[in-house]
Amino acid sequence: MSQRIPIVDADIHERAQYEDLLAYLDEPFRSxxxxxxxxxxxxxxxxxxxxxxxxxxxxxxxxxxxxxxxLHFMQxxxxxxxxxxxxxxxxxxxxSPSSMHGWYEMAAALATAYNDWQIENWLxxxxxxxxxxxxxxxxxxxxxxxxxxxGNHPKMLQVMLPMDDIMWGDxxxxxxxxxxxxxxxxxxxxxxxxxxxxxxxxxxxxEWHSMISTTHMKQVTNMIxxxxxxxxxxxxxxxxxxxxxxxxxxxxxxxQQYRDLRNEVPWVKxxxxxxxxxxxxxxxxxxxxxxxxxxxxxxxxxxxxxxxxFSTDYPHxxxxxxxxxxxxxxxxxxxxxxxxxxxxxxxKLSNR
Amino acid sequence: MSQRIPIVDADIHERAQYEDLLAYLDEPFRSxxxxxxxxxxxxxxxxxxxxxxxxxxxxxxxxxxxxxxxLHFMQxxxxxxxxxxxxxxxxxxxxSPSSMHGWYEMAAALATAYNDWQIENWLxxxxxxxxxxxxxxxxxxxxxxxxxxxGNHPKMLQVMLPMDDIMWGDxxxxxxxxxxxxxxxxxxxxxxxxxxxxxxxxxxxxEWHSMISTTHMKQVTNMIxxxxxxxxxxxxxxxxxxxxxxxxxxxxxxxQQYRDLRNEVPWVKxxxxxxxxxxxxxxxxxxxxxxxxxxxxxxxxxxxxxxxxFSTDYPHxxxxxxxxxxxxxxxxxxxxxxxxxxxxxxxKLSNR
Numbered sequence: 243m244s245q246r247i248p249i250v251d252a253d254i255h256e257r258a259q260y261e262d263l264l265a266y267l268d269e270p271f272r273s274x275x276x277x278x279x280x281x282x283x284x285x286x287x288x289x290x291x292x293x294x295x296x297x298x299x300x301x302x303x304x305x306x307x308x309x310x311x312x313l314h315f316m317q318x319x320x321x322x323x324x325x326x327x328x329x330x331x332x333x334x335x336x337x338s339p340s341s342m343h344g345w346y347e348m349a350a351a352l353a354t355a356y357n358d359w360q361i362e363n364w365l366x367x368x369x370x371x372x373x374x375x376x377x378x379x380x381x382x383x384x385x386x387x388x389x390x391x392x393g394n395h396p397k398m399l400q401v402m403l404p405m406d407d408i409m410w411g412d413x414x415x416x417x418x419x420x421x422x423x424x425x426x427x428x429x430x431x432x433x434x435x436x437x438x439x440x441x442x443x444x445x446x447x448x449e450w451h452s453m454i455s456t457t458h459m460k461q462v463t464n465m466i467x468x469x470x471x472x473x474x475x476x477x478x479x480x481x482x483x484x485x486x487x488x489x490x491x492x493x494x495x496x497x498q499q500y501r502d503l504r505n506e507v508p509w510v511k512x513x514x515x516x517x518x519x520x521x522x523x524x525x526x527x528x529x530x531x532x533x534x535x536x537x538x539x540x541x542x543x544x545x546x547x548x549x550x551x552f553s554t555d556y557p558h559x560x561x562x563x564x565x566x567x568x569x570x571x572x573x574x575x576x577x578x579x580x581x582x583x584x585x586x587x588x589x590k591l592s593n594r
Numbered sequence: 595m596s597q598r599i600p601i602v603d604a605d606i607h608e609r610a611q612y613e614d615l616l617a618y619l620d621e622p623f624r625s626x627x628x629x630x631x632x633x634x635x636x637x638x639x640x641x642x643x644x645x646x647x648x649x650x651x652x653x654x655x656x657x658x659x660x661x662x663x664x665l666h667f668m669q670x671x672x673x674x675x676x677x678x679x680x681x682x683x684x685x686x687x688x689x690s691p692s693s694m695h696g697w698y699e700m701a702a703a704l705a706t707a708y709n710d711w712q713i714e715n716w717l718x719x720x721x722x723x724x725x726x727x728x729x730x731x732x733x734x735x736x737x738x739x740x741x742x743x744x745g746n747h748p749k750m751l752q753v754m755l756p757m758d759d760i761m762w763g764d765x766x767x768x769x770x771x772x773x774x775x776x777x778x779x780x781x782x783x784x785x786x787x788x789x790x791x792x793x794x795x796x797x798x799x800x801e802w803h804s805m806i807s808t809t810h811m812k813q814v815t816n817m818i819x820x821x822x823x824x825x826x827x828x829x830x831x832x833x834x835x836x837x838x839x840x841x842x843x844x845x846x847x848x849x850q851q852y853r854d855l856r857n858e859v860p861w862v863k864x865x866x867x868x869x870x871x872x873x874x875x876x877x878x879x880x881x882x883x884x885x886x887x888x889x890x891x892x893x894x895x896x897x898x899x900x901x902x903x904f905s906t907d908y909p910h911x912x913x914x915x916x917x918x919x920x921x922x923x924x925x926x927x928x929x930x931x932x933x934x935x936x937x938x939x940x941x942k943l944s945n946r
Contacts, residue, residue: 291855407794438792439812440790441792445761445764445816445819445820448851448855448856448858448859449815449820452815452851456805456811460789464796464801467798467800467801485847487846488843491840495804495807495837497882497883499800499803499804500800502912503800503803506641506643506800507798507800530846530849530850531849531850539894539895543888543891560854
């Protein structure tokens with residue numbers, strides 16, 4: 243075990259069941275769930291890839307509870323087994339509160355309950371586990387209040403924003419970024435239902451799942467050209483679970499377009515690829531099967547080895563093992579991917 | 595001039611004005627345009643990048659007629675100047691007939707008139723000029739009739755399908771592919787209004803324009819997983835004006851997903867990257883500014899130098915010059931990019 247390098251895992255999906263949240267929910271929202279069996283809107287039309295839905299079947303608990311819902315099971319199956327130094331929880335309340343299309347007060351109450359549940363049952367129970375502030379950002383001001391409320395928790399590393407039908411670069415949402423920056427939090431972005439196409443689902447899960455990277459590309463582009471990083475020069479964004487092999491294309495493309503069309507967005511003061519290098523990190527999962535040569539060609543095309551951060555995506559079906567999902571890279575690069583890049587990027591980890 | 599290599603230009607936008615089409619339009623559609631000043635729906639909310647809109651200002655005719663609307667001007671500015679061997683017209687009737695959201699009969703009548711105008715005024719006036727069959731594919735059966743009507747013209751190389759709110763892999767549209775294949779035509783795909791996001795435009799043209807590649811990625815993915823190429827093993831698709839640096843990512847991603855999830859789409863019999871290599875070509879424009887090393891790394895990642903075909907996109911503002919848009923590549927590769935790949939891919943050019 244002593245030869246293992248530390249692992250900072252930027253994407254672990256712990257899961258709350260509704261009954262877990264009841265004790266943390268205010269009335270009347272508690273009763274709507276407890277007595278009326280209300281559940282959040284869900285849309286995905288597909289049969290999902292495993293008998294556990296999107297999860298690894300072996301991560302489901304012996305009593306049938308969903309994968310990711312139990313600390314001890316996760317400790318045993320993931321943290322102890324792999325030897326994580328740090329695991330960053332990114333949540334799984336279906337869907338994210340920020341994705342609810344109505345009743346924003348319920349969404350905000352759920353986010354609050356979720357954060358309290360997360361702090362009490364995870365962040366304060368295992369020193370390796372860090373967390374994410376969940377918000378209902380469609381109600382921007384409620385989201386800011388929630389960030390003010392729990393954002394100073396020493397183990398809260400980021401504010402989660404889902405990729406759904408909102409493009410987060412819209413100036414209406416900038417105060418959310420301001421609040422995050424103020425509390426030494428970054429933004430964690432993770433797709434939820436997109437990529438749907440014109441609001442319609444593609445016919446197959448494999449299509450939908452293949453195109454997740456396109457949604458990541460759109461949000462990065464949107465945030466850059468809407469001037470988020472000129473307004474919040476210390477803000478970081480972790481793009482979670484979209485992979486990374488699209489990054490060279492995106493850097494070249496945005497630089498090209500910036501050269502041609504920057505007059506339209508005079509508030510963008512730098513080449514987009516430089517903004518990306520400073521302000522964005524991309525988690526490695528789901529890592530495509532690359533040879534070392536292919537992997538290194540991506541690093542070379544990006545012009546930096548500091549943009550990628552390892553993640554497992556536990557307990558999802560396409561979990562990436564730290565020993566098997568990437569080619570056998572040189573030690574310096576491995577250290578950056580597996581812990582140095584993430585430690586440097588999350589303000590609250592950067593003093594470690 | 596003799597040292598120039600032949601150039602096959604896979605994307606030239608000739609433009610019809612409505613008055614050009616009147617002579618080719620049947621009643622009552624002719625009168626709706628002539629007497630009622632009907633025009634097609636247009637949505638793009640942005641000021642566009644040049645004083646000529648999306649066009650090169652120097653391609654506008656001296657009398658103010660739009661860029662691309664006059665054969666002699668195009669001959670002089672493009673074909674003679676560059677020394678094109680072949681220029682393939684892809685059209686510009688705003689928007690494509692296949693993008694009209696209602697009154698499909700008018701859309702089909704416009705497509706028919708456009709094709710007749712194109713044949714008489716372009717294809718039969720210059721031996722270098724080849725063309726595209728325009729259809730209103732939202733009325734599938736009307737589209738098939740139009741392909742039957744003009745698809746055998748020796749200079750018609752492809753059927754144009756716009757990328758809009760239809761995902762063309764949907765089995766409803768497969769008979770269009772069948773008709774194309776039967777007439778030795780390929781499909782030419784070109785974005786129209788996407789990438790809009792959930793049906794909404796991003797705030798800025800630069801965002802919209804940067805993300806065109808994501809729409810190309812979605813259509814390729816959709817066609818592959820909907821089994822188009824198992825049904826039509828000789829069908830080719832030219833992805834036009836989306837660039838190419840996203841292609842390695844897409845190949846890796848689709849192969850990865852196919853390994854994980856192919857049980858969902860058992861009709862897909864081959865690795866998606868192999869399907870792409872056989873059935874798809876990508877035009878080079880708008881080529882990002884790549885060094886030779888970067889360009890070659892993309893070729894290496896794709897595993898083939900036969901997937902890219904040069905295009906200028908004349909007369910659009912981001913026109914690519916054959917001498918200045920690509921790095922100084924070795925002769926073999928240049929020959930493939932500039933003419934061999936395209937000649938081999940269009941059935942009607944492959945005997946040349």
